[in-house]
Amino acid sequence: MFSSVVPISDVVDRLDGGSVVFLDCRFSLADTESGRREYLEAHVHGAHYAHLDEDLSGRVVPGKTGRHPMVDTANFVGFLNRCGVSSGTQVFTYDDSGGPFAARAWWLLRYFGHDAVAVVDGGWGALRNSGLPIDQAIPHSNNGDFQPDEQHAMLAVSADVENVVRSGGTTLIDARAADRFLGLNEPIDPVAGHIPGAKSCPFKSNLRADGFFLEPQILQSRYASILDDDDVISYCGSGVTAAHNVLAMVYAGLPMPSLYVGSWSEWITDSDRPVESG
Secondary structure, three states: OOOOEEOHHHHHHHOOOOOEEEEEOOOOOOOOOHHHHHHHHOEEOOOEEOOOOOOOOOOOOOOOOOOOOOOOHHHHHHHHHHOOOOOOOEEEEEOOOOOHHHHHHHHHHHHOOOOOEEEEOOHHHHHHOOOOOEEOOOOOOOOOOOOOOOOHHHEEOHHHHHHHHHHOOOEEEEOOOHHHHOOOOOOOOOOOOEOOOOEEOOHHHHEOOOOOEOOHHHHHHHHHOOOOOOOEEEEOOOOOHHHHHHHHHHHOOOOOOEEEOOHHHHHOOOOOOOOEOO
């Protein structure tokens, strides 16, 4: 079973070992249909497309939720069943952006109790160059039998983060780029800055220059230099790149942190919540 980051060689080998489902998670915040178009042009044979807004997020409530809220359980389970996911299925997720969208899918499956899910190291590029069949065929809907088992400790909500800001005891890590953390640049959300007390931990620092993950021992050292507490909450702009930091920590052999799915875009919906910059 593969449950964090998986090299392409192990993906190829695993195809001979029973039920496998690929989720193609390619996406762009700048063009929310680009990933679907790319999927229709070419994807791993048998892969199902997982759209960030439609399949990996819940309904946005303006002024209350973040930009990519937690999924509705029934909707997500229905999606997994259509993709043919059951308890014995090994799921591989991939994107072409270094893994944040694939990590969101990975985190959701882990949250709902499915440990046999891994992000393909190197993503679409590695798969395309692996010799695996690539085509345009759209797989038929399957009849999976996914049974959710929610791991509530994996999910942090705004009240949890408010308590950390007041009382400490948990390290908050921010996966956004450093300039957004510092409040120097905010291209997406209406308020710049970060949650008070948080530490900057850009998700791209989990990757080598070629887009593959750093070795687990290097990641472990990186996070050891950042984390002050045993308890960790990861956040970002909307709960996507923060999942990449969760994945990197698990890949490094560290305890599973919580994910604040609402993240910065939810935090700032309440003007009474404090904000820091610099």
